[in-house]
Amino acid sequence: MAQPAPADAHWPEPAPLDPRTAPVPAYGTASLADVLPAVATGLGIPGLATRLDLPPADRACVFLVDGLGWDVLRAHPEHAPFLTSLLPSSTGGSGQPLTSGFPSTTATSLASVGTGRVPAAHGLPGYAVLDPDSGALMNQLRWQPWTDPHAWQPYPTVFQLAQAAGVETSQVSAPHFEHTPLTKIALSGGTFLGRLSGEDRMDLAAQRLAAADRSLVYTYYADLDGNGHRYGVDSGAWRGQLAYVDRLAQRLAGQLPPRSVLYVTADHGMVDVPAGPEARFDFDEDWELSAGVRTLGGEGRARHLYAVPGAASDVHAVWREVLAEHAWVATRDEAIALGWFGPPGAGVDDRVYGRIGDVVVAMNGSAAVVATTTEPKESALIGMHGSVTAAEQLVPLLEVRT
Known part of the structure; x- marks a missing residue:
């Protein structure tokens, strides 16, 4: 029988993790910053560089679900049968994982999506970061304290570039997001249309896709993330929201006009x-x-x-x-x-x-x-x-x- 270690035995402290071993986002090939440049290229808009290759379409919709991680989606096929059918392991599914970028948080990710630029360029490198000019801690999701949005993030959004190139461009989201600074610097361009219910957003997104020969539509849903924060991704409340998101995505997919593509993505995953x-x-x-x-x-x-x-x-x-x-x-x-x-x-x-x-x-x-x-x-x-x-x-x- 093994003898217990003496009371004064020395147990070595765990070695610190080497930052060189940390996973890094796939910027330029498979990150959130590559999605809209690839979509825009397929719409015939020049000058947006990415190595993410997406087949062209005349009409494109991006449906971003806050908090829908790749791992948790794959772990719950019974609650998301439609989305699961789009995964690469399913018959006919062509989905793929992307990396969100660092930090994997909403303000950073939405800026990456909307500008098509990495955090090192768009300048929202976290949930709350120091403003070197004022010395204040700047919450980039709530935009507190107030800072000039266009000085903080000066680059045009992909939506603005698309609208200037003659593509009919719309954002369909909750009404209270219309005038937020984050929307102004990350998601502005074209027409903002506020709708309260998820069903109304899906229906309107489909209508806006069909409104022109070339169209780009962005729509967003936040409550999956909120339930994950409050109750955890291992909760009934979160799973109920996932099932609702699945129905929303299927509702939108069922209304797509001809020559369209729908992309369902997210800003980050989550851990409990x-x-x-x-x-x-x-x-x-x-x-x-x-x-x-x-x-x-x-x-x-x-x-x-x-x-x-x-x-x-x-x-x-x-x-x-x-x-x-x-x-x-x-x-x-x-x-x-x-x-x-x-x-x-x-x-x-x-x-x-x-x-x-x-x-x-x-x-x-x-x-x-x-x-x-x-x-x-x-x-x-x-x-x-x-x-x-x-x-x-x-x-x-x-x-x-x-």
């Missing part, structure tokens, strides 16, 4: 973060993690750390040691060079560099760095996203053609 200190590292309660950090940015699964002057190297070392196998911890320059925010070695726009943390943290497994005092609502979420794991990064690109 267990309760308790083994999975939730509390920045507000852990003196080691908070030491030397002037401002905590990002979100639970993807953190930007803005260090006090002279403390960046110490912050980097401590976070690597404390989180060990729970996170990939990189310096700003490492993360940029490795390709987290754009193609490896491509760098970032000058205006974007200071928005990225001195230290960038991408969580592994199901752990998160929460902040229960300063971020109480976000810290209470069950489902989270933002990191580079497959569950968060991989999103579907599912196709229906007429």
Whole structure:
């Protein structure tokens, strides 16, 4: 029989994850930033570079479902029979996974989709990032504090380029999104049409597709993500929403006019973060993690750390040691060079560099760095996203053609 280890036996600490081993988005070939450039190329709009090859169509609709990860979709075929039929393992399905980009979060991903540019260029590199000009932490989803949207993200959207090229362009979404700064800098161009119900959005999207010989329509649904955050992706509430999304997609597909293509995609996946200190590292309660950090940015699964002057190297070392196998911890320059925010070695726009943390943290497994005092609502979420794991990064690109 094996003898128990002596009480004073030394167990080695887990080795920190090497950021060079972190998965990186497939920018330029299979990322969210490549979808609309590929669609636009198929519509005859020149000058949008991507190596993602999508067959041309005269009419194209992109239906983006917030929080619909590739992994969780494949895990629930009984709740999404229509979407499952479009997966590559199904007869006739031609769907494929894409990478969302880093961080895998809504503001970053919608900017990547709408501009056709990577985070290093469009400049929304996280949920909440430092504005170097003001020193304030800028929440890019809620756009707080107020910042000039077009100074923050100056590039035209693909929708604007399509409309200028004579393509009838529409966005069909919830009415309250029409005038948000994120819509202005990521999704504007053509006609915005607000509808409250998912069914009304699908019906109107089909109508707008048929309204011209060449048309581009974008439509969006958010509640799958909301239920995942509140209840987790392993919940009845989330599965019910997935079944509803499946019916919406089938409803839209059934109304496509001739010479059309529908793409169903998402902005990110999601993981459930267990309760308790083994999975939730509390920045507000852990003196080691908070030491030397002037401002905590990002979100639970993807953190930007803005260090006090002279403390960046110490912050980097401590976070690597404390989180060990729970996170990939990189310096700003490492993360940029490795390709987290754009193609490896491509760098970032000058205006974007200071928005990225001195230290960038991408969580592994199901752990998160929460902040229960300063971020109480976000810290209470069950489902989270933002990191580079497959569950968060991989999103579907599912196709229906007429």
